[in-house]
Amino acid sequence: MKLKAVVTATILAASTAFASNDSVWQALPEVAPAPADNPTTQEKIELGRMLYFDPRLSSTGTVSCFSCHNLAEGGDDHRPTSVGVHGQKGGRNAPTVWNAAFLSVQFWDGRAPTLEEQAKGPPVNPIEMGMSDLEAVVERVKRIPGYRPYFEAAFGKGDVITIDNIARAIAAYERTLITPDTPYDRYVKGDKSALTEQQIRGMNTFREVGCISCHQGPMFAGPQLPMGTGFFMKFPTVPDSPYVAKYRLTEDKGRFEVTGDPADEHMWRVPTLRNLVYTAPYMHNGAVKTLPEAVRVMASTQLGLTLTEDQVNDIVAFLEALSGPLPQQTVPQLPPTPGDLLDP
Amino acid sequence: MKLKAVVTATILAASTAFASNDSVWQALPEVAPAPADNPTTQEKIELGRMLYFDPRLSSTGTVSCFSCHNLAEGGDDHRPTSVGVHGQKGGRNAPTVWNAAFLSVQFWDGRAPTLEEQAKGPPVNPIEMGMSDLEAVVERVKRIPGYRPYFEAAFGKGDVITIDNIARAIAAYERTLITPDTPYDRYVKGDKSALTEQQIRGMNTFREVGCISCHQGPMFAGPQLPMGTGFFMKFPTVPDSPYVAKYRLTEDKGRFEVTGDPADEHMWRVPTLRNLVYTAPYMHNGAVKTLPEAVRVMASTQLGLTLTEDQVNDIVAFLEALSGPLPQQTVPQLPPTPGDLLDP
Numbered sequence: 033m034k035l036k037a038v039v040t041a042t043i044l045a046a047s048t049a050f051a052s053n054d055s056v057w058q059a060l061p062e063v064a065p066a067p068a069d070n071p072t073t074q075e076k077i078e079l080g081r082m083l084y085f086d087p088r089l090s091s092t093g094t095v096s097c098f099s100c101h102n103l104a105e106g107g108d109d110h111r112p113t114s115v116g117v118h119g120q121k122g123g124r125n126a127p128t129v130w131n132a133a134f135l136s137v138q139f140w141d142g143r144a145p146t147l148e149e150q151a152k153g154p155p156v157n158p159i160e161m162g163m164s165d166l167e168a169v170v171e172r173v174k175r176i177p178g179y180r181p182y183f184e185a186a187f188g189k190g191d192v193i194t195i196d197n198i199a200r201a202i203a204a205y206e207r208t209l210i211t212p213d214t215p216y217d218r219y220v221k222g223d224k225s226a227l228t229e230q231q232i233r234g235m236n237t238f239r240e241v242g243c244i245s246c247h248q249g250p251m252f253a254g255p256q257l258p259m260g261t262g263f264f265m266k267f268p269t270v271p272d273s274p275y276v277a278k279y280r281l282t283e284d285k286g287r288f289e290v291t292g293d294p295a296d297e298h299m300w301r302v303p304t305l306r307n308l309v310y311t312a313p314y315m316h317n318g319a320v321k322t323l324p325e326a327v328r329v330m331a332s333t334q335l336g337l338t339l340t341e342d343q344v345n346d347i348v349a350f351l352e353a354l355s356g357p358l359p360q361q362t363v364p365q366l367p368p369t370p371g372d373l374l375d376p
Numbered sequence: 377m378k379l380k381a382v383v384t385a386t387i388l389a390a391s392t393a394f395a396s397n398d399s400v401w402q403a404l405p406e407v408a409p410a411p412a413d414n415p416t417t418q419e420k421i422e423l424g425r426m427l428y429f430d431p432r433l434s435s436t437g438t439v440s441c442f443s444c445h446n447l448a449e450g451g452d453d454h455r456p457t458s459v460g461v462h463g464q465k466g467g468r469n470a471p472t473v474w475n476a477a478f479l480s481v482q483f484w485d486g487r488a489p490t491l492e493e494q495a496k497g498p499p500v501n502p503i504e505m506g507m508s509d510l511e512a513v514v515e516r517v518k519r520i521p522g523y524r525p526y527f528e529a530a531f532g533k534g535d536v537i538t539i540d541n542i543a544r545a546i547a548a549y550e551r552t553l554i555t556p557d558t559p560y561d562r563y564v565k566g567d568k569s570a571l572t573e574q575q576i577r578g579m580n581t582f583r584e585v586g587c588i589s590c591h592q593g594p595m596f597a598g599p600q601l602p603m604g605t606g607f608f609m610k611f612p613t614v615p616d617s618p619y620v621a622k623y624r625l626t627e628d629k630g631r632f633e634v635t636g637d638p639a640d641e642h643m644w645r646v647p648t649l650r651n652l653v654y655t656a657p658y659m660h661n662g663a664v665k666t667l668p669e670a671v672r673v674m675a676s677t678q679l680g681l682t683l684t685e686d687q688v689n690d691i692v693a694f695l696e697a698l699s700g701p702l703p704q705q706t707v708p709q710l711p712p713t714p715g716d717l718l719d720p
Contacts, residue, residue, distance in 0.1 A: 085448045094443070094459045103707050104429045110713035115438045119463030312715030321715030361707040363447050369454035371656030371665030 056239065058250040059220040060212040060306075064133035067259065070148060070200045072207050075186040080205025082182065082364040083198060089155050089169060091162035092117045093374045097154070097202065101129035103361045106310025107209065112318025116154075117162035123284065125318035130307050130358065133207040134251045137262035140316050141287040142301040145260035147203035152195060166195045173198060178367020208359075211307060215353040227353055234350030237343050242335050252305035252354065264299045267316075268333035275329045279319040286316070309355035323348050400583065402594040403564040404556040404650075408477035411603065414492060414544045416551050419530040424549025426526065426708040427542060433513060434505035436461045437718045441498070441546065445473035447705045450654025451553065456662030460498075461506035467628065469662035474651050474702065477551040478595045481606035484660050485631040486645040489604035491547035496539060510539045517542060522711020552703075555651060559697040571697055578694030581687050586679050596649035596698065608643045611660075612677035619673045623663040630660070653699035667692050 066072045083089065087096040100114040101107050107128035109115075114122045124140050132138065138150035154160040155169045163169050173179055174193050183192045186201055216235075218226035227235070238244060246265050249256050254263030264287060268276050276282060287296040300316060313319065314326040327344050331337040339347070410416045427433065431440040444458040445451050451472035453459075458466045468484050476482065482494035498504040499513045507513050517523055518537050527536045530545055560579075562570035571579070582588060590609050593600050598607030608631060612620050620626060631640040644660060657663065658670040671688050675681040683691070 082448075087446070088454060092459060092463075093453070093455050099438070099443075102431070104426075104710045105713070109437070110432060111437050111718055115436060117463065119436075119461065310712050312713050314715065323715075358709055360709070363705040363707060365702055365704070366448045368654050369449070369656050371658065371667075374455055 056244065056248065057220050059217040060131065060134065060210065060250045062212050064207040064210050065259070066204070066207055067146060067148070070203060072204045073186065076201045076204035077208055078364070079182040079186045080201035080203065082366055083202050084205050085364050086366055088172060088176065088369065088373060089161060089163070090117055091164070095161050100126045103209070106130065106307050108311050110312070112313050114160070116157070116160040120159040122159055124316050125313065127303065128307055128311050129206055129209055131210050131251060131304060133210060135253060135304065136257045136259050137301055140300055141290050142262035142264060143290045147206050148196070148199040151199040151202040169198065170195050172373070175370060175373055176367050177370070211356060211358060213357060214306070214355060219353070228349065230346055230349040231353045234346035234348070237346050238350055241331065241337055241339065241343070243330070243347070246302045246334070247305050254302045263302050265302050266298050267300045268298070270333050270336045273332040275332050279315065279329065280317060281315070281333065284316060305351055305354055307355045307358070308351050310358070323351060400588065400592065401564050403561040404475065404478065404554065404594045406556050408551040408554050409603070410548070410551055411490060411492070414547060416548045417530065420545045420548035421552055423526040423530045424545035424547070426710055427546050428549050429708050430710055432516060432520065432713065432717060433499050433507070434461055435507050439505045444470045447553070450474065450651050452655050454656070456657050458504070460501070460504040464503040466503055468660050469657065471647065472651055472655050473550055473553055475554050475595060475648060477554060479597060479648065480601045480603050481645055484644055485634050486606035486608060487634045491550050492540070492543040495543040495546040513542065514539050516717070519714060519717055520711050521714070555700060555702060557701060558650070558699060563697070572693065574690055574693040575697045578690035578692070581690050582694055585675065585681055585683065585687070587674070587691070590646045590678070591649050598646045607646050609646050610642050611644045612642070614677050614680045617676040619676050623659065623673065624661060625659070625677065628660060649695055649698055651699045651702070652695050654702070667695060
């Protein structure tokens with residue numbers, strides 16, 4: 033696992049210095065950035081959509097990317113934690129795929145530097161898609177003959193059905209799964225009628241009480257950093273908040289689980305606040321069920337604040353303005369299955 | 377369970393009498409029939425699509441109609457038998473939802489007389505969607521506030537979130553999932569270039585060897601009978617066929633399992649032959665992996681015939697002409713989940 037440089041609280045002082053002027057409010061770009069070695073093309077998008085929807089990439093043939101990152105929903109699965117093959121429960125709440133293309137690292141613990149690397153994780157996670165290894169994923173795809181023309185259209189002739197190309201195609205499709213037309217984005221671009229008075233009040237409160245110290249930038253997930261460089265924060269930072277025990281916030285040690293570095297205990301990638309309307313329940317363990325409660329928890333555990341209910345409601349109204357519209361997706365037609373693809 | 381009148385082999389003599397003229401070849405209608413108490417409307421279709429895609433109709437929130445009747449595939453799930461909540465395996469191969477609207481009874485054993493009744497089955501099947509009872513399904517839907525406007529648009533104001541309306545909406549959507557534009561249908565309607573020479577040869581062989589004695593009508597699932605009246609056939613009828621043991625064809629007693637009537641032992645609804653290209657593996661238990669082998673098995677177990685490989689290949693070519701194109705579907709946007717909808 034490649035772990036890039038970590039930027040944490042040290043950057044906060046610099047970035048919050050901008051909080052007093054309006055440049056702090058940034059709209060989401062209309063196009064997601066793509067790495068130099070995987071430019072986004074229509075052919076990759078089309079292939080990637082097929083792979084994204086294809087449950088045959090799991091050992092049992094029952095779990096696809098779409099299963100837990102459901103595009104009929106918030107790009108997640110409405111469960112506290114996801115369910116993979118054989119009914120096994122995962123340990124963390126599925127992060128939304130909507131706008132993941134703008135995040136500089138992937139997974140709650142930032143262990144993947146790109147969408148491409150992320151896409152190689154779940155297929156071989158024994159409690160997610162359960163394939164024995166990445167080679168088995170490639171073999172599975174190769175055994176579905178109808179995939180070949182799509183790989184050749186996207187990547188040229190030859191030995192193009194590879195795990196890297198599978199990941200590239202899925203990533204290319206995911207780069208289309210963006211929601212840059214929220215009321216907030218329209219407001220920032222000049223449509224001053226796009227937000228309600230309460231939402232504008234919430235926007236100001238969000239800045240004044242300090243939410244923005246971490247949840248900044250167009251993704252509300254931290255300052256813009258080079259792809260592969262994560263923005264992490266300790267959670268909880270106020271260990272005696274009553275919510276810590278109530279919602280079991282310290283059971284999972286976060287980034288420490290992948291690095292083993294004591295400095296990473298309870299460090300988490302700062303998650304995006306976009307599309308929260310569609311992604312309940314909340315937090316890395318999905319323990320917080322409603323958006324108002326999530327605001328109370330974060331204020332208490334990160335800022336040591338007890339907000340008034342008016343403040344909570346205003347911030348929630350603002351967060352609602354960071355949601356949708358979710359662009360409509362078409363169901364791909366997957367290549368037919370050879371009947372011996374899966375054992376009974 | 378309501379069981380309507382059964383029409384079996386007695387009808388065969390009459391229907392095969394038509395086999396020598398061309399009226400035996402019938403195209404699929406462009407519109408699926410709807411019952412008088414559930415006329416198809418756009419509002420029901422839209423709501424039904426949402427419910428069809430919604431995994432929150434299952435106990436764990438992980439299994440939707442779409443999971444096992446996947447519209448990115450053959451309206452089924454490419455597995456021998458399906459997997460429901462908690463990774464439990466079902467006993468029978470998922471029948472395709474494509475064109476199910478034209479079948480006069482539903483399920484392999486014909487135990488549901490309509491799509492509406494069928495839709496009430498899987499949600500409360502403990503190994504499929506696992507809800508405790510139909511009332512729990514209704515309560516689950518009621519707890520998702522965003523559904524109400526869609527029910528009111530489809531069914532009017534008032535207490536319209538009911539299990540009957542849930543089933544009606546799903547059935548209305550399923551009546552749009554039809555594939556009337558196959559090469560075969562175009563051929564029957566007059567486009568004589570729609571089939572290849574081999575496919576026409578296979579079409580003739582299909583009739584001559586007797587496949588058509590059961591697989592007739594526009595659905596290749598038997599003569600057209602009133603909705604609710606099933607067309608059933610014993611399978612296998614040649615018990616000493618070597619395929620019976622090889623593919624465990626008598627382990628499941630078919631319709632007997634629901635009626636308890638010895639006359640129903642090993643009786644099965646005659647399945648459609650449309651879209652077989654997309655629905656491997658085959659038979660009620662999904663034990664037969666390829667289409668050529670399925671043709672050999674059926675010829676042997678039902679007709680006592682051993683076909684030549686040329687005959688098999690010609691029939692397979694003809695069957696391929698009964699497949700697709702599958703109309704493109706859009707992913708619905710489901711109403712947001714209240715975070716307390718599901719327990720961890």
